[in-house]
Amino acid sequence: MVSKPKQRGFHGQGRVLFLLSKHENISQRELASLAQIKPGSMTEILTRMERDGLITRQRDVSDKRVIHVRLTKAGTELAKENHQRHQWFCKTLFGTLSDEEKAELNRLILKIDQNIKNECLKNKEGENSHA
Template sequence: MASRGLMRLAERRLKPFGVGAGQIPVFYLLRNGETMSQRDLARLARVEQPSMAQTLARMERDGLIRRVPDPEDGRSSLISLTKKAVAKMPALREALHAGRAELLEGFSDAEVAMLCDLLLRLNRNLDRGVLREIAE
């Protein structure tokens, strides 16, 4: 329920900017002018390749990313953010920070720190579980 609620909140906050919550990992991973392949983006964002392909197709349609041929792999493209996407980043960051404040209302600083620690540990455990499943 918390995950779905977080996604709804993020979608509501980002909609005025023409950005979906699923696109935020791409913005984050490419934020400093980086270029990456679709495969690397999917791996780092921890999503399946088809999901990343759909996300990137929408972002390309909306003028938020550009693809250039990978000089080391002719079958692959390197993806980067466009100037349009970079220009949206401060407003996106502000919208998400406002959502975070709304979400954590009534929590003390110590409780927020504890929540972050617990979620990081939960994610590490989930990652180990996924790796075990792959190995089996």
């Protein structure tokens, strides 16, 4: 039996850690856009992460409105731990499925996801037509 890695962090942080591990020295605005998190919420998340020593923020020298975000060594380590925890979770959840079953599950999830997106778009268009 594989032992479960210890969980650390708070809501929203995992996605931010993952994105920062893939995009070095990204601007705070770009990060919020990639994470699909409102700028104000991103500021809160980054403030906590900076307080916890997981990231650094630095103003751009040529454009003081731009703030660049980077992982610290502790942030990089936590991103690795999160990745290992994610791998453990996937192995635990899907480990008994065959490759064919995994492909079919993925196909069905994508179909459901597309249906949800279509319904949300219909609802949004309906709201706009009543305005």
